[in-house]
Amino acid sequence: MTTATSNNDSKIIVVTDLDGTLLDHYNYSAEPALATIRKLQKRRIPLIFNTSKTLAECEALSEKLGLSDPFIVENGSATYYPKRRFRTAPSGATSHGVYWQVVAGLRHDDIQARLAPLKSDYQMVALSDCSLGDICAATGLNMTAAQRAQNRHFSEPLIWRDSDDALARFRQALAGLGLTTLRGGRFLHVLGETDKGQALTAIQDVYRQTQNDVVSIALGDGDNDIAMLQAADYPVLIRSPAHALPRLNSARPVIISDETGPAGWAASIKHLLATI
Numbered sequence: 001m002t003t004a005t006s007n008n009d010s011k012i013i014v015v016t017d018l019d020g021t022l023l024d025h026y027n028y029s030a031e032p033a034l035a036t037i038r039k040l041q042k043r044r045i046p047l048i049f050n051t052s053k054t055l056a057e058c059e060a061l062s063e064k065l066g067l068s069d070p071f072i073v074e075n076g077s078a079t080y081y082p083k084r085r086f087r088t089a090p091s092g093a094t095s096h097g098v099y100w101q102v103v104a105g106l107r108h109d110d111i112q113a114r115l116a117p118l119k120s121d122y123q124m125v126a127l128s129d130c131s132l133g134d135i136c137a138a139t140g141l142n143m144t145a146a147q148r149a150q151n152r153h154f155s156e157p158l159i160w161r162d163s164d165d166a167l168a169r170f171r172q173a174l175a176g177l178g179l180t181t182l183r184g185g186r187f188l189h190v191l192g193e194t195d196k197g198q199a200l201t202a203i204q205d206v207y208r209q210t211q212n213d214v215v216s217i218a219l220g221d222g223d224n225d226i227a228m229l230q231a232a233d234y235p236v237l238i239r240s241p242a243h244a245l246p247r248l249n250s251a252r253p254v255i256i257s258d259e260t261g262p263a264g265w266a267a268s269i270k271h272l273l274a275t276i
């Protein structure tokens with residue numbers, strides 16, 4: 001049985017997308033959310049990233065924000081539980097350095113091998129075929145951050161340059177190969193048959209092993225957040241300065257932030273903490 005050693009009081013977990021949600025779409029800053037993050041920490045409410053980003057990116061951000069909670073990487077493909085918070089391994093986990101690792105998706109090598117025969121049929125560029133300079137130009141990241149972004153274990157981001165019709169054909173071809181796609185803020189992500197919603201449900205179940213009444217707040221701004229928001233007890237849509245709100249069919253009331261990015265994130269969390 002898994003033991004969460006330092007957050008036994010919490011009944012709420014916060015599960016959040018990063019780019020365009022906790023982090024500003026343009027400058028990747030979480031500054032407007034910092035005071036609210038500290039409030040969550042004071043109340044021992046876990047703040048769990050659920051992102052298309054990699055392990056290396058999540059580790060760096062977690063450290064920068066002074067967090068020690070689990071995180072879900074590459075659109076639900078794997079979840080990392082810090083061993084200092086979780087003394088024993090969650091079900092299905094293997095040891096991975098200072099973490100317990102639960103893998104739900106496919107390994108990057110496997111995805112690349114399945115994707116390879118399709119690459120010449122469509123106008124697209126895979127991130128692993130890009131130079132670091134190309135990634136910096138496409139994302140606005142600096143070299144170190146671009147390196148972390150390229151270090152993917154469970155998904156392949158594509159810059160899609162073909163038509164919508166071609167995309168429909170591409171998706172059909174992928175489905176026959178056990179692959180799926182998710183659209184993030186900048187990339188089309190190819191991954192195994194998993195999503196952020198399945199990962200949220202799994203992590204909520206892990207917390208339920210030690211706490212009876214665990215409710216989830218989930219926050220996101222993009223299409224790849226829909227499954228997560230539909231699985232959450234309290235779904236929050238964060239407005240984007242770059243694209244329209246995704247369409248969400250949730251059985252539960254959906255909060256839509258007034259402001260964009262981390263400012264909207266902070267206001268929505270404050271509102272929910274006062275009402276739950």
Ligand SMILES: [Mg+2]
Binds near residue numbers: 018020185
């Ligand atoms: Mg996003």
